[in-house]
Amino acid sequence: MLTAILLGFLFALFLVFTGKFFRGKLAILSALIPAGLFVYFASFIPQISSGEIISKTYQWVPAFGVDLSFKLDGLSLLFSLMITGIGFLVFAYTASYLRGHKYLDRFYGYLSLFMAAMLGLVLSDNLISLFVFWELTSISSFFLIGFNNTNPASRKSALTALGITGFGGFSLLAGALLLGSITGTYSISEMLSMKEAIAGSEYYILAVVFIFVAAFTKSAQFPFHFWLPGAMKAPTPVSTYLHSATMVKAGIYLLMRFTPVLGDQEFWNTTLIIVGGITMVYSAIHTLFRTDLKGVLAYSTISALGILVFLIGLGSKDAFMAASVFIIVHALYKATLFLVTGIIDHQTGTRDVTKLAGLRKIMMPVAIAGILAAISSAGIPPTIGFLGKELTYEASMHAETLTIVIVIAIVLTKILLLWAGFVAGIKPFTGKLPEPYKDVKAPDFLMWGPAIILAVLGLLFGIFPMIIESALVKPVVSALGADASEYHLALWHGFNTVLLLSAITIVVGILLYFFVKPSANLENRIGKLEFISPKSILEKGTHYFNVFSAFWTNVFQNGYLRNYVTTIVLFLVVLVSYIMFGSSRVVIDHTQLSQVTAYELVVALILIAGVFYTVFTKSRLAAVAAMGVVGLAICLIFVFYSAPDLAMTQFSIDTLTVILFVLVLYRLPKYLTLSDYKMRVRDGVLSAALGTVVCLLALQVLAEPTNSELGDFYAKNAYIMAHGKNVVNVILVDFRGIDTFMEISVLAIAAIGVFGLLKLRLKSTDRSQ
Amino acid sequence: MTLTDYLYYIILPVLAFSVLLIVYRFIKGPSIADKIIALDVLITTGIGIIGVYSIIHGRSTFLDTAMILALIAFLSTVAFSYYLEKRNRKK
Amino acid sequence: MKSRFVSNLLLTFVWVALTGDFGFQNYLFGFILNFFILWVITRGNSDARYFTLLPKLIAFFFYFLWELFKANLQVAYEVITPNFRMKPGIVKVPLTVQSDLGITFLANMISLTPGTLSLDVSNDKKVLYVHSMYITNREEFIEGIKNGFEKRILEILR
Amino acid sequence: MTQQLILYPLLLQLLLAILLMFFWKRIGAQRIISMLGSIVHLGVSIGVFAYIWNNGTQTIQAGGWEAPFGITFIADTFAITMVLLTSIAGLAVSIFSSGSVISDRLRFGYFPIFHFLLLGLTGAFLTGDIFNLYVWFEIIIISSFVLITIGGEKAQLEGAVKYFTLNFLASIIFLTAIAVLYGLTGSLNMADLANKVAAVENRALVEITAILFLIGFGIKSAVFPLYFWLPASYHTPPSAVSAIFGGLLTKVGVYALIRVFTLIFVGDVFLDQILLVLAIFTLFSGAVGALVQNNIRKVFSYLIICHIGYMIIGLGMFTEVAIAGAIFYLVHDILVKTNLFMISGLIYRIKGSNSMRALGGFYANYPKLSLLMFIPLFSLVGIPPLSGFWPKISLITASFDTGSYWSLAAIIFASFITLVVIAKLWAEVFWKDAQEIPVRPKFRYYHKIKNIKRIQIIVPIVFLSLVTLYVGFGAEHIQTLATRISSELMDNQQYIDAVLNTQISE
Amino acid sequence: MSTLILRTASNYLLPVLLVFSIFILLRGHYLPGGGFVGGLIAAIAFVLHAFANGLDDTKNLLRFHPGFLMPVGLALAFFSGMSPIFVDQAFMTGLWFPEPFPVIGNVGSALFFDIGVYLVVIGVTLTIIFTISESA
Amino acid sequence: MEVLLAIIIGILYAAGIYMMLRRSLVKLIIGIILLGNGANLLIFLLGRITEGAPPIIPGESKVFLEAYADPVPQALILTAIVISFGLQSFAIILVKRAHKVVKTDDLDEMNATDEDS
Amino acid sequence: MSSVIIVILVTLGTLFVLLSAIGLVRMPDTYMRISVNTKAATLGVGLILVGTAVFFNDLSTTSRSLVIILFVFLTAPVSAHLIGRASYFMGVKLWKGSIMDDLRGKYQKNSYILKSEIDDTPENNVDHSKMNDK
Ligand code: NA
Numbered sequence A: 001m002l003t004a005i006l007l008g009f010l011f012a013l014f015l016v017f018t019g020k021f022f023r024g025k026l027a028i029l030s031a032l033i034p035a036g037l038f039v040y041f042a043s044f045i046p047q048i049s050s051g052e053i054i055s056k057t058y059q060w061v062p063a064f065g066v067d068l069s070f071k072l073d074g075l076s077l078l079f080s081l082m083i084t085g086i087g088f089l090v091f092a093y094t095a096s097y098l099r100g101h102k103y104l105d106r107f108y109g110y111l112s113l114f115m116a117a118m119l120g121l122v123l124s125d126n127l128i129s130l131f132v133f134w135e136l137t138s139i140s141s142f143f144l145i146g147f148n149n150t151n152p153a154s155r156k157s158a159l160t161a162l163g164i165t166g167f168g169g170f171s172l173l174a175g176a177l178l179l180g181s182i183t184g185t186y187s188i189s190e191m192l193s194m195k196e197a198i199a200g201s202e203y204y205i206l207a208v209v210f211i212f213v214a215a216f217t218k219s220a221q222f223p224f225h226f227w228l229p230g231a232m233k234a235p236t237p238v239s240t241y242l243h244s245a246t247m248v249k250a251g252i253y254l255l256m257r258f259t260p261v262l263g264d265q266e267f268w269n270t271t272l273i274i275v276g277g278i279t280m281v282y283s284a285i286h287t288l289f290r291t292d293l294k295g296v297l298a299y300s301t302i303s304a305l306g307i308l309v310f311l312i313g314l315g316s317k318d319a320f321m322a323a324s325v326f327i328i329v330h331a332l333y334k335a336t337l338f339l340v341t342g343i344i345d346h347q348t349g350t351r352d353v354t355k356l357a358g359l360r361k362i363m364m365p366v367a368i369a370g371i372l373a374a375i376s377s378a379g380i381p382p383t384i385g386f387l388g389k390e391l392t393y394e395a396s397m398h399a400e401t402l403t404i405v406i407v408i409a410i411v412l413t414k415i416l417l418l419w420a421g422f423v424a425g426i427k428p429f430t431g432k433l434p435e436p437y438k439d440v441k442a443p444d445f446l447m448w449g450p451a452i453i454l455a456v457l458g459l460l461f462g463i464f465p466m467i468i469e470s471a472l473v474k475p476v477v478s479a480l481g482a483d484a485s486e487y488h489l490a491l492w493h494g495f496n497t498v499l500l501l502s503a504i505t506i507v508v509g510i511l512l513y514f515f516v517k518p519s520a521n522l523e524n525r526i527g528k529l530e531f532i533s534p535k536s537i538l539e540k541g542t543h544y545f546n547v548f549s550a551f552w553t554n555v556f557q558n559g560y561l562r563n564y565v566t567t568i569v570l571f572l573v574v575l576v577s578y579i580m581f582g583s584s585r586v587v588i589d590h591t592q593l594s595q596v597t598a599y600e601l602v603v604a605l606i607l608i609a610g611v612f613y614t615v616f617t618k619s620r621l622a623a624v625a626a627m628g629v630v631g632l633a634i635c636l637i638f639v640f641y642s643a644p645d646l647a648m649t650q651f652s653i654d655t656l657t658v659i660l661f662v663l664v665l666y667r668l669p670k671y672l673t674l675s676d677y678k679m680r681v682r683d684g685v686l687s688a689a690l691g692t693v694v695c696l697l698a699l700q701v702l703a704e705p706t707n708s709e710l711g712d713f714y715a716k717n718a719y720i721m722a723h724g725k726n727v728v729n730v731i732l733v734d735f736r737g738i739d740t741f742m743e744i745s746v747l748a749i750a751a752i753g754v755f756g757l758l759k760l761r762l763k764s765t766d767r768s769q
Numbered sequence B: 001m002t003l004t005d006y007l008y009y010i011i012l013p014v015l016a017f018s019v020l021l022i023v024y025r026f027i028k029g030p031s032i033a034d035k036i037i038a039l040d041v042l043i044t045t046g047i048g049i050i051g052v053y054s055i056i057h058g059r060s061t062f063l064d065t066a067m068i069l070a071l072i073a074f075l076s077t078v079a080f081s082y083y084l085e086k087r088n089r090k091k
Numbered sequence C: 001m002k003s004r005f006v007s008n009l010l011l012t013f014v015w016v017a018l019t020g021d022f023g024f025q026n027y028l029f030g031f032i033l034n035f036f037i038l039w040v041i042t043r044g045n046s047d048a049r050y051f052t053l054l055p056k057l058i059a060f061f062f063y064f065l066w067e068l069f070k071a072n073l074q075v076a077y078e079v080i081t082p083n084f085r086m087k088p089g090i091v092k093v094p095l096t097v098q099s100d101l102g103i104t105f106l107a108n109m110i111s112l113t114p115g116t117l118s119l120d121v122s123n124d125k126k127v128l129y130v131h132s133m134y135i136t137n138r139e140e141f142i143e144g145i146k147n148g149f150e151k152r153i154l155e156i157l158r
Numbered sequence D: 001m002t003q004q005l006i007l008y009p010l011l012l013q014l015l016l017a018i019l020l021m022f023f024w025k026r027i028g029a030q031r032i033i034s035m036l037g038s039i040v041h042l043g044v045s046i047g048v049f050a051y052i053w054n055n056g057t058q059t060i061q062a063g064g065w066e067a068p069f070g071i072t073f074i075a076d077t078f079a080i081t082m083v084l085l086t087s088i089a090g091l092a093v094s095i096f097s098s099g100s101v102i103s104d105r106l107r108f109g110y111f112p113i114f115h116f117l118l119l120g121l122t123g124a125f126l127t128g129d130i131f132n133l134y135v136w137f138e139i140i141i142i143s144s145f146v147l148i149t150i151g152g153e154k155a156q157l158e159g160a161v162k163y164f165t166l167n168f169l170a171s172i173i174f175l176t177a178i179a180v181l182y183g184l185t186g187s188l189n190m191a192d193l194a195n196k197v198a199a200v201e202n203r204a205l206v207e208i209t210a211i212l213f214l215i216g217f218g219i220k221s222a223v224f225p226l227y228f229w230l231p232a233s234y235h236t237p238p239s240a241v242s243a244i245f246g247g248l249l250t251k252v253g254v255y256a257l258i259r260v261f262t263l264i265f266v267g268d269v270f271l272d273q274i275l276l277v278l279a280i281f282t283l284f285s286g287a288v289g290a291l292v293q294n295n296i297r298k299v300f301s302y303l304i305i306c307h308i309g310y311m312i313i314g315l316g317m318f319t320e321v322a323i324a325g326a327i328f329y330l331v332h333d334i335l336v337k338t339n340l341f342m343i344s345g346l347i348y349r350i351k352g353s354n355s356m357r358a359l360g361g362f363y364a365n366y367p368k369l370s371l372l373m374f375i376p377l378f379s380l381v382g383i384p385p386l387s388g389f390w391p392k393i394s395l396i397t398a399s400f401d402t403g404s405y406w407s408l409a410a411i412i413f414a415s416f417i418t419l420v421v422i423a424k425l426w427a428e429v430f431w432k433d434a435q436e437i438p439v440r441p442k443f444r445y446y447h448k449i450k451n452i453k454r455i456q457i458i459v460p461i462v463f464l465s466l467v468t469l470y471v472g473f474g475a476e477h478i479q480t481l482a483t484r485i486s487s488e489l490m491d492n493q494q495y496i497d498a499v500l501n502t503q504i505s506e
Numbered sequence E: 001m002s003t004l005i006l007r008t009a010s011n012y013l014l015p016v017l018l019v020f021s022i023f024i025l026l027r028g029h030y031l032p033g034g035g036f037v038g039g040l041i042a043a044i045a046f047v048l049h050a051f052a053n054g055l056d057d058t059k060n061l062l063r064f065h066p067g068f069l070m071p072v073g074l075a076l077a078f079f080s081g082m083s084p085i086f087v088d089q090a091f092m093t094g095l096w097f098p099e100p101f102p103v104i105g106n107v108g109s110a111l112f113f114d115i116g117v118y119l120v121v122i123g124v125t126l127t128i129i130f131t132i133s134e135s136a
Numbered sequence F: 001m002e003v004l005l006a007i008i009i010g011i012l013y014a015a016g017i018y019m020m021l022r023r024s025l026v027k028l029i030i031g032i033i034l035l036g037n038g039a040n041l042l043i044f045l046l047g048r049i050t051e052g053a054p055p056i057i058p059g060e061s062k063v064f065l066e067a068y069a070d071p072v073p074q075a076l077i078l079t080a081i082v083i084s085f086g087l088q089s090f091a092i093i094l095v096k097r098a099h100k101v102v103k104t105d106d107l108d109e110m111n112a113t114d115e116d117s
Numbered sequence G: 001m002s003s004v005i006i007v008i009l010v011t012l013g014t015l016f017v018l019l020s021a022i023g024l025v026r027m028p029d030t031y032m033r034i035s036v037n038t039k040a041a042t043l044g045v046g047l048i049l050v051g052t053a054v055f056f057n058d059l060s061t062t063s064r065s066l067v068i069i070l071f072v073f074l075t076a077p078v079s080a081h082l083i084g085r086a087s088y089f090m091g092v093k094l095w096k097g098s099i100m101d102d103l104r105g106k107y108q109k110n111s112y113i114l115k116s117e118i119d120d121t122p123e124n125n126v127d128h129s130k131m132n133d134k
């Protein structure tokens, strides 16, 4: 099974090196991979339908409790088959659709990467590895959506999609880790047995929210839906693949996968019903206002996803049944419609539905596929669409609360979706062929073949629902934790309310199709409301966030060194004084301190005078000289307090500094007083605060007991072990010789730096090399 | 009064007082040359203080510092003069 | 060659004095050390009349001390009395000494005695400009320097 | 001689630096010495790492003076891992420098200083003495001053003034902290300090000392609100320099923070809270800063700040899992940031610009290079299973464990913004059509330089990308390492015993 | 500065200062001083010479670039620190000749280390000051 | 004296930071130097000061016979002083070059690297 | 006995230092301040150091004291000369009571070549009558 998943990755990698080769006629060969995988997964049908679950575990990062454990049950089998099956058709379709494209190899690379990631996602039993694949689908879809990367709109859409789904990804990660924390495992199978523990946990809601955000972003639920219409910038095979069967279904998959773990709780069900309900109605209405075929399909896709979420939210056996059938229904008709749209676009160069008509004359097979799909979408018997719709109505009528509202919402949605399906699948082919399209060529088989296959399957499954019943639908339902054994799929259930609703749907929908034509006018009208759509709210939010970011960044990083210093010092002063004055132990012990003698006082005075003079003098040279005074005073303090070595060094260094200063000083400009009075006072206060804090700190430390263990050891051993009598020097060259070694290295480096700074003049040609 | 007390209570304060006078001149200037002289004299006086201090504590080690002071103080005066000459020449 | 040898010896003495160890080994070490130092710095024109120097130097030293003391008292009086009785000015003193060492020596001696300060030597080494606090008479002042320090220095350096 | 084993990486760098100074003007020889030396260094580091891995923490008392009296060098797993990373990054940048740094700069001591910098880093990781750590830090900053100014261009100098001032300030604060610590305990040996600080009664003073260390190291590791020097300067020197800075310089600050706060100042809730707050703001400020930049080197600079937050947040949460996350992130970040700055250098070599607006068309014109650059870029984002992803598991888990939801929010926010920023960068630089950039007449464009130079530029990027891939796909190994380090850090008694209970080896 | 007095004085001071610097270097282990201060004094001697006689004169005197002293000094320090490793002792362990030398006293690796410091300090100080003077 | 020293140290820190907050490059350097002195004195003071007893073993004896000052802070300060000297000299030259290349002494005008984003 | 000598030496030395400090404050112009000081202080310090040498009365201390004295006496006049000279060409004026200035007009501006006689290029020379006392 690992091989099955890795195959896609390996093929993508393989393409990196052999890309040129595959740009040619051999492209079609790549379709063998999904085809082979489809056959492989189909071979599991008997086992799965008999209730078996196939698992396989590979070690990966046990340190994290992360392994590559795969589980093939009804749910994952259904998705695997869709992924590989539709994948096969899309791969084939692409060979024609993008024939001769410069970057065809890349496209296949992304596509197989994506397929592999999807497979991994639906097969993973480990939540972390599920997340890994989840992110891989996001990133590979980023590349697919942005495939026409020189087009700014394309790039923007790819970024938006990645932004939204990426955000959801992090939410999934958080959710996964939270669940991991609660249960102590990342294995979904093991979590199944801990349903109660999870539901009882205080973190239950949080975990569910994380999972929801992940699922809703991926499955384009309101208000995260808008990335999906944007993603239509991608080449049509991408749209087909991503939006009918794979990417957006990942969110649905996630919800279904977690239904037995997190479901059956009020929060879970209610939220899903509300979000799914709003989404399905909202975007179904939106389809009315689109003229771009792909726009229509995009919104109808979102609406369909809404229905699925809604069904999962209903949480009943019926609903699960409906959902699993509807997944198949939707995959088949939506893929077909996308393919058809792609063909139209490819041949005529437009997707504007207001301009398209009568194309059946040129591309009959395509028209058949389109019409079949439209019928299935409309839920007209004997397509499988009808089956799906019936089940959906059935499930919603059994909703526990607000049944009427729910039923009205679902019926309304279905009506609008019928309209959308007709507009996409029927309108371009009916009526009179417009003049400009007279010379349009018929597509080749590679293009219309896949569409026909899918459309016919929709019909076939409708007529013979038992094909999918035990093989696909029931295992899915049981994977969702419901017992589906007594259910039977059938077109005919007798006259009942559901049938009545169906009839209403079809009649009203068809009437709508004849009375409301998609038009630019309508599109403009909705455009005026665009400013309150989640998309523009988010865009505005993003804009303001960017403005805020720039503001925040510039407030701190404002270019003025003194502000940087101020911030750091202020931070220090505030924190230290908070602790110092916040604790009751500001103790200054005077008894241990020595007295001040006259000469010490004088030395201190001249030191202070020197410092003040340095700070306030208007002459640079005087400041340097005053630092000489400070240096001398410090030197004397070192002498008084038993540090002759220090005194020597301090004085020599001071002198050298003076020399350095003097050597560069006359090249430097005169002192100018650049800051105003207010600023000087402010800086003065801050500096004084720092000085006070340091001073108090020193006094407090002095009140603490001392420990002279270190000095005593050195003193004892200086002569006996290290053969020296000047203990300071012995420390420097022996006890702590490495310090000294590095100190002279610092000097050497500084000298090299000075040498380079002054001697190295880059030729103007070498600037910024 | 012992020698140490004499040095401690009379000599050192007098020297310290001298230091104050010198610093007064340093701050007052008026010309930069005055400051440089004051610094020079200050260092010389510092040598004297160290000498007295070494007698008080009976540790001749401090004289080593005085030695360095005597040697090196000269160099900063040279540097200042060098600066004054360069600066004037530049004008 | 000879002068370098003399310098070497002299510096060896300096070394021995510094270290305060009069053992033979220290002399040897000092000699070798200073040989090395001279090798590093020599450019070859040092003067070489060190040996005749010593007695004259000692005599000069005491003369200098006397002058130093005398002048210091004079200045001290000036400093602690309230009024100024000075007649300061810059005097051009013509030089008889010609060697760099001699001029430097003279100038420094003049500077070391309080009340006078050698400001500079003219580039042609003909005159020394001296600032003095007590110039009753220019010629007298010049004579004082020429018969005092300069004469002795000339003797030493001869 | 094997007892000195842990010093070999250090001595080797020192030897290299000194040796290179003897070859002052002979830059050809310098290139070869530096590269060969770095390869040997990597070998030695791996050897020592293996030794420590198998035999546990090793200590050496320099000069043979028993602890706490001499300077202790100690290689626990953390230290030796950092040394190993230093030699990996060092090798890459050494090769990269040979290819990308112009010979004028090489003629003024680039390589000796570069190896001094690596020496400083190695020393800082291995030392067990707080003052000695200060000295290594000074080696690091003075080398970095020289490297950041070498060539003396206008922007370099402007940046360097800020870089210098704020890093100097950090050193002073560090020194102040040492003064207080010595005043309180009379000791410098870190293991000894751990014991003695624990015994100090006046906890307020201990907290203040810790705050001083926090600010001193915080400036160096570019934590909010102390990071200003970094965005002001990191984009100004040659990219080889930025690479080693971006990879290692801030991390040594983080290393010191982790070391000090797991060994000496342990178990203070107030301090952990401060760390958490700082980390959250760091994540935030770095992220929003990166969002609004146009120069790709500045983007990376802000991302350095941002991602430092992950490590600090791990330290602040102070659980074994959290610290393991911080360590894992540290490993990942060193490799990736070094690589990214080299990549910015490569981009600059190709186009003569680092402005996102001006760049474009890389994907069309340099598909293979783009793919290569993809690895570190998206490792940084943490697209699983690339390297940046794994540590987040630990960090997020720890934030649940400790109930620190602000941390969780900050981690996710920063991850998300990083994703957006890198995706935007990808779209601008790689996807967008190539823009018209005025051709600079004498600029040594990538397509104009000799093949050998190109190899020297590409090979280190490939090398680090491969290592990064290993970190991602071999996360098991890294996590095992991180967990081991974390458990060693959480148990400071083990460190103390290793230092204070060893007999002096004869 | 073209003053005869300073020039003459500095020519006589130079050897005295150099002798003094070595004195300070060698006694460091027993009394205040050592390689660092010694090196500074030596450097200051040359700087004084340069002030008085001009930089070119001083450079001629030195015959080699003072920067060369830096690697030499560092190498000396390095090998004195490394030497104990060859007799299987810790890095920077002091090795001592069994008998004290005349004048200098006990001679050990620490002394060579200090001489290394001395050389580096001279090299560094002169490099910095000479470079500044040249580019002034 | 300890109190006096503590005050002096406080003044040195304050003056150092105050100078670093000025806009002039030269003042920046002076600030750095003052701050360095302050830190050194702080180590000195907190290592506890002892009057008139340098840590040098006197005469012929092999160990100390009387009180002596703690040599450790002194050794630390020596190292720190020398290191600061290296940094300071580099800083002085850096300022010189920066002034020459950027053509201003006003730090406020040196903000190009923060602005071109 | 020796402590009497020490007291005398140190007291005298201190007095000279004090005198020089007073002189530094009181003297009316820079030249006289240099003139008074460099030496009074030098002599004072010299005496104190002789006192020190007497106190310790051992060779190494004595030689060190002598070296210090030597250094001080060697360098002080040179310093005085350098500052005095610099003061003059910086334009530091002589005290108003000064009676002569033989240096006037003999320093050549810019090059500071000092002539022994006034030559015929007065406009190139330093002339205090044209300068301010700053
Ligand atoms: Na740093």
Ligand code: NA
Residues within 6 Å of the ligand: D303, D304, D306, D307, D308, D333
């Ligand atoms: Na990072």
